[in-house]
Amino acid sequence: MSKKKTNILRIEHARKSFGETEVLHDISLSVDTGEAVAIIGPSGSGKSTLLRCATLLERLDGGILSYDGQPIAQSDEQGQMVYASAKVLQEVRMKFGLVFQDFNLFPHYSVIKNVTDAPIHVQKRAKSEVLAEAEALLNKMGLQGKDKAMPCELSGGQQQRVSIARALALKPEILYFDEPTSALDPELTGEILRVIRTLAAEHMTMVIVTHEMSFAREVADRIIFMDEGLIVEQGRAKDLVDNPQHERLKTFLNKLET
Amino acid sequence: MTLETIVGMLAFGALTSLMIFFFTLVGSLPLGLLVSFGRMSKIAPIRWLVRFYISIMRGTPLILQLFVVYFGPFLLFGLQMGQDYRITATLIAFILNYAAYFGEIYRSGIESIPRGQHEAAAVLGYTRSQTFIRIIFPQVLKRIIPPMTNEIITLVKDTALAFTLGVAEMFTQARAIVSSQGNLIAFLIAGIFYYAFNALVAFIMERVEKAFAYYHE
Ligand SMILES: Nc1ncnc2c1ncn2[C@@H]1O[C@H](COP(=O)(O)OP(=O)(O)OP(=O)(O)O)[C@@H](O)[C@H]1O
Ligand SMILES: [Mg+2]
Numbered sequence: 502m503s504k505k506k507t508n509i510l511r512i513e514h515a516r517k518s519f520g521e522t523e524v525l526h527d528i529s530l531s532v533d534t535g536e537a538v539a540i541i542g543p544s545g546s547g548k549s550t551l552l553r554c555a556t557l558l559e560r561l562d563g564g565i566l567s568y569d570g571q572p573i574a575q576s577d578e579q580g581q582m583v584y585a586s587a588k589v590l591q592e593v594r595m596k597f598g599l600v601f602q603d604f605n606l607f608p609h610y611s612v613i614k615n616v617t618d619a620p621i622h623v624q625k626r627a628k629s630e631v632l633a634e635a636e637a638l639l640n641k642m643g644l645q646g647k648d649k650a651m652p653c654e655l656s657g658g659q660q661q662r663v664s665i666a667r668a669l670a671l672k673p674e675i676l677y678f679d680e681p682t683s684a685l686d687p688e689l690t691g692e693i694l695r696v697i698r699t700l701a702a703e704h705m706t707m708v709i710v711t712h713e714m715s716f717a718r719e720v721a722d723r724i725i726f727m728d729e730g731l732i733v734e735q736g737r738a739k740d741l742v743d744n745p746q747h748e749r750l751k752t753f754l755n756k757l758e759t
Numbered sequence: 760m761t762l763e764t765i766v767g768m769l770a771f772g773a774l775t776s777l778m779i780f781f782f783t784l785v786g787s788l789p790l791g792l793l794v795s796f797g798r799m800s801k802i803a804p805i806r807w808l809v810r811f812y813i814s815i816m817r818g819t820p821l822i823l824q825l826f827v828v829y830f831g832p833f834l835l836f837g838l839q840m841g842q843d844y845r846i847t848a849t850l851i852a853f854i855l856n857y858a859a860y861f862g863e864i865y866r867s868g869i870e871s872i873p874r875g876q877h878e879a880a881a882v883l884g885y886t887r888s889q890t891f892i893r894i895i896f897p898q899v900l901k902r903i904i905p906p907m908t909n910e911i912i913t914l915v916k917d918t919a920l921a922f923t924l925g926v927a928e929m930f931t932q933a934r935a936i937v938s939s940q941g942n943l944i945a946f947l948i949a950g951i952f953y954y955a956f957n958a959l960v961a962f963i964m965e966r967v968e969k970a971f972a973y974y975h976e
Contacts, residue, residue, distance in 0.1 A: 556882050594884045605879035608976045609897050619883040622893065651974040664879075671883065 507570035508533055509596070509675045509706055510555060516563035517547075517554055524550050526730040528564070532675060535704035539717035539738065542727035543753055548710045551727070552677050555708075556599045557590060568596050569674070595624065598668030602680045604660045606652040612639065612663050613648035616670045624671065631670070638666040642696060658689035665696055676700070678709040694720075714757055718742040726750045765936055765945055772932030773952050776918045779849060779928060783914060786854035791861025798866050809862075816859030821852070822920055828852040829924050849921045857914060864906045868899035901971040908964040915957050929953075 508531035517525035524547045532538055540548050553559040555566065561582055566574040573585040573593050584590065606615050616635040620626050639648055642662040652660055661681055668676055678697065682690035694716050700707060701720045711717050717724055718738050725735040726747075734747045745751045797809035816824070829848040832838040840848075872895050880890040919930035929949050936945035 558878050558881065591884060591886075594882065597882075599882045601875060601879065603875060605873075605875035607876065607879070607894055608974050609901070618893065619885065622889060623884040653975050667883070 508567075509569060510708070511567040511570070512551075512555065512564065513567075514564040515551070515554060515561050515566065517550055517559065518562050523562075524730050525554070525561075528730070528732055530725060530732065530735075532706060532708060534674075534706055536723065537701045537705075537707045537709065537721045539721035539724045540708065540710045540727060541712070541714065541717060541724060541753070542733075545729075546727045547730040548727055549679050552599065552679050552708070552710060556597055556677060557594065558599075560584065568593050595671060596674045598671060598673035598676045600661070600665055600668055600676065600678045600681050603684045604652075604657075604664045606660055606664055606667070608652050610652075611648065612644065612650050612652070612655070615652065615663055616667045619667070620670050635666070635670055638669055639663075641699075642666050643692070656689060657685045658692045661685065661693050662696060665693075675706040675708065678707065678711070680710050680712065682711070682713060712757070714742060714754070726753065728753070760936070760940060762944070765940075766948060768932050768936060769929055769945060769948055769952065772927055772929035772949075773956075775846075775926060775928040776915075776921075776930075777956075779846075779853065779918045779921055779926075780915060782850050783853040783857055783918075784911070786850065787857035787861055790854060790858035792865055794858050794862025795865035795869060798862060799869070813859045813863060816856050817863075821856050821917060822923055824856055825849065825852045825920060825923055828855075845924045845926050846921075849924055849926050853914075853917070857910070860910050861907070864903050864910065865899065867906075868903040869895065871902055872898055898976075904964060904968050904971065908961065911960055911964070912957050915953060915960060919953075 511531040513529050515525055515528040516523060528547075528551060530538075540551070542548055550559060554561050561574055563576050563580065563582060564574075565572050565576075573589060574582060577583050585593070607618070610618060613632070613635055616638060617628075617631045620631040620635075621628055636648065639645060642665060644659060644662055644666070647655065647659065647663075652663065655663065661684075665676075665681075681697070682693050685693065690713070694713065697707070697709065697716075698720055709717070709721065721738040723735060724738045724741045726733050726741065726745075726749075728749050734741065734745065734750050741750070742754065745754055794809055794813065797805050798813065800806045800809070825848065828851050829845070832840050832844075876894055876898070877890060880894045885894065918928055921928045922931040922934065925931065929952060933945040933949035937943060
């Protein structure tokens with residue numbers, strides 16, 4: 502076994518097009534264990550597309566996608582993208598979780614069932630163990646006593662916390678967030694950011710697409726600035742925000758302030 | 760003929776109507792699901808075929824379909840069918856016809872479920888069939904109750920069409936009594952039967968709707 506630390510996620514020269522328009526041009530990035538990475542950038546820059554490719558919701562058109570050093574998608578000699586077998590992809594899916602902007606909770610399941618259904622029926626783990634863990638997770642999310650509630654009975658902030666618990670219940674190695682607070686009223690964003698902050702303090706590996714710049718600066722170890730399908734600049738969070746190098750990033754940060 | 764004999768004969772016919780109703784649902788509710796899958800299939804020829812089938816079922820009168828199924832085996836293939844074939848033909852025609860309508864209801868329900876539900880399930884590792892059975896279909900059921908109720912109520916009334924093939928269901932009985940008696944009492948009573956049965960259907964479907972009211976989207 503190699504002593505060299507492997508990245509949980511590694512993306513090399515990723516390309517993605519929708520029809521004729523290429524929305525990811527040549528994206529390379531890797532994420533280490535325990536790292537919290539924030540991705541920022543203007544609307545349409547490809548942030549969501551990048552997360553969706555990393556979580557296998559979209560197929561890349563070029564490049565290499567690896568988890569734990571194992572390539573699961575790469576181009577062959579003809580430049581065609583080849584993905585690992587369905588079985589391997591299914592195993593890889595257990596390595597990551599994704600928190601959506603609009604939660605996507607299962608409306609017909611109670612809170613506790615939203616959190617426990619996949620561990621029980623996908624991972625086939627023992628029900629009693631899963632339930633105990635789910636209760637603990639809900640407590641941690643400040644949702645004690647809500648286990649029997651239906652999603653429609655909860656505020657947006659509570660729903661988003663359930664969806665975080667649902668993702669964590671599968672014990673992912675890396676958790677992706679796609680603008681987790683954008684669908685919430687401003688007064689509810691705080692509770693979500695607090696949860697993410699807690700996870701960061703526990704060294705949960707995370708990739709967070711966000712427009713909350715001060716939050717990204719404070720919580721992320723590293724910030725990646727994307728524009729028009731390219732990574733324009735990346736660096737330590739505070740350096741990048743306080744001392745941006747590229748014009749495009751300067752313009753972007755200035756616009757956010759006003 | 761006393762009122763009691765009339766009611767008795769009609770009740771006997773009503774059993775046949777009920778049987779047609781019941782077996783049509785048993786056959787067409789699952790078949791309709793297959794139809795909806797075919798209609799949404801990734802394989803284009805399957806999609807076209809099912810689409811064509813649906814358009815025929817919806818675009819031609821049910822009564823004509825009944826005749827085609829009934830006379831088809833003889834006129835097309837020279838097959839002699841027995842007396843029992845009347846009821847079989849009725850059920851085949853009804854099931855094929857209703858499966859087309861139910862198929863379109865299922866499809867509209869399935870397509871109305873937001874993409875995010877599929878995506879959330881995919882990321883959580885649910886297989887395609889788990890996603891459908893555990894996540895999508897239960898939500899579809901809730902959404903399709905109103906159009907299903909309409910269709911099922913129509914079916915109750917459509918069972919009367921079996922009289923065209925000489926099946927002794929309630930309307931056939933009522934017609935026979937009316938022509939021998941020379942008054943409309945049998946039609947009146949049959950009407951009450953149909954009405955009461957549909958009231959029951961509506962009541963049950965309301966209950967089903969309530970059972971799904973434990974959540975909303
Ligand atoms: N399914 C799709 N089909 C066609 N074009 C798409 C699709 N999804 C995204 N796009 C396009 O790809 C580009 C990148 O979109 P993406 O959603 O990744 O941007 P984003 O950085 O997440 O933006 P935002 O901050 O608004 O969420 C946009 O121009 C968008 O219109
Ligand atoms: Mg986005």
